[in-house]
Amino acid sequence: MDEDNPPQSRLNLTTRRTSNVWKDFDEKEDGVHCKKCDQVFAMRSSTTTTLKYHLQKAYQHTKERQQEKTFEKKKADELVARFISRNCLSLRIVDDPDFVALLPYLRSEYTPPSRKILTNDHFPSL
Numbered sequence: 001m002d003e004d005n006p007p008q009s010r011l012n013l014t015t016r017r018t019s020n021v022w023k024d025f026d027e028k029e030d031g032v033h034c035k036k037c038d039q040v041f042a043m044r045s046s047t048t049t050t051l052k053y054h055l056q057k058a059y060q061h062t063k064e065r066q067q068e069k070t071f072e073k074k075k076a077d078e079l080v081a082r083f084i085s086r087n088c089l090s091l092r093i094v095d096d097p098d099f100v101a102l103l104p105y106l107r108s109e110y111t112p113p114s115r116k117i118l119t120n121d122h123f124p125s126l
Contacts, residue, residue, distance in 0.1 A: 021048045024055055034058075077113040081122035091115040 026033045031040040034054060041050055080103075084093060093099050094112045103112050113122065 019048045021051045021055065025051055071107060071110070073110065076107070076110055077117070078122055080112055081118050082126060084118065085123065085126050091118060094118065 024035050025041075026035060027043075028040075031042045032051065033040055034051075037058065039054065039058075041054070080094070083089070084091065092115070094115055100112065103110050
């Protein structure tokens with residue numbers, strides 16, 4: 001290798017910078033590496049179709065998880081109240097150990113509303 005002429009990158013850097021897909025990949029000696037899983041892709045041209053396909057297939061579940069609705073305690077309390085009301089259940093269900101254990105299992109930071117909150121805040125609007 002000639003010391004006056006450093007080795008050229010296998011891809012033209014200006015072409016590489018125009019696609020958003022490159023933020024998830026690094027170019028190395030042995031190919032293009034996914035930053036998330038380190039899978040290596042041989043790049044013989046500057047097209048990014050294979051890289052885009054990899055991101056869509058391998059990380060689709062991550063995108064879906066990010067798009068989930070944010071948790072709102074008020075909405076959860078309303079759903080509990082509606083469940084109790086529509087199924088003609090006793091308000092004592094919110095004190096039942098099995099019910100109390102179920103809800104935090106489904107959403108760890110959630111605690112069900114008390115009977116007083118259900119009666120005063122949620123049932124009047126049903």
